[in-house]
Amino acid sequence: MSNPDELLVGISALVESGQSNRMSLTVVAGGAVITGRLAPEAVWRERVSEVLKDSDHLGPFSGVFLADRPQDRPGDADPGAAPTHLHFHLARILQGNVGIPETGGMYRVAITDVSAWTVGDFSYSDH
Secondary structure, eight states: OOOOOHHHHHHHHHHHTTSOSOOEEEEEETTEEEEEEEOOHHHHHHHHHHHHHTOTTTGGGHHHHHTTOGGGSGGGGOTTSOOOEEEEEEEEEEETTEEEEEEEEEEEEEGGGEEEEEEOOTTOOOO
């Protein structure tokens, strides 16, 4: 089992604490390059649930994302608990010079699966 990168855990903790919702990040996980903005887990779960709820075929899965949220779990109420996952929104998997999906997606990546990362996002410009 690999140890999580302390800097990446710190970035994720700041996002989870609500200190920032503008953190853009690019990671390599399992050989895939994922680029996007980080969101707190609770916000990410709500957004995924909303998208699924609107689908005729996937609607029944929407409740899974709202059940057992971190704030609902007794052991995770500890604000000092280190995050274990990154929650990307409007994210893309980079394939050559193309981002998939074009409009961005919602990805959850285990911090221990990240083999490389950099601050910044290939699909955003804050200028």
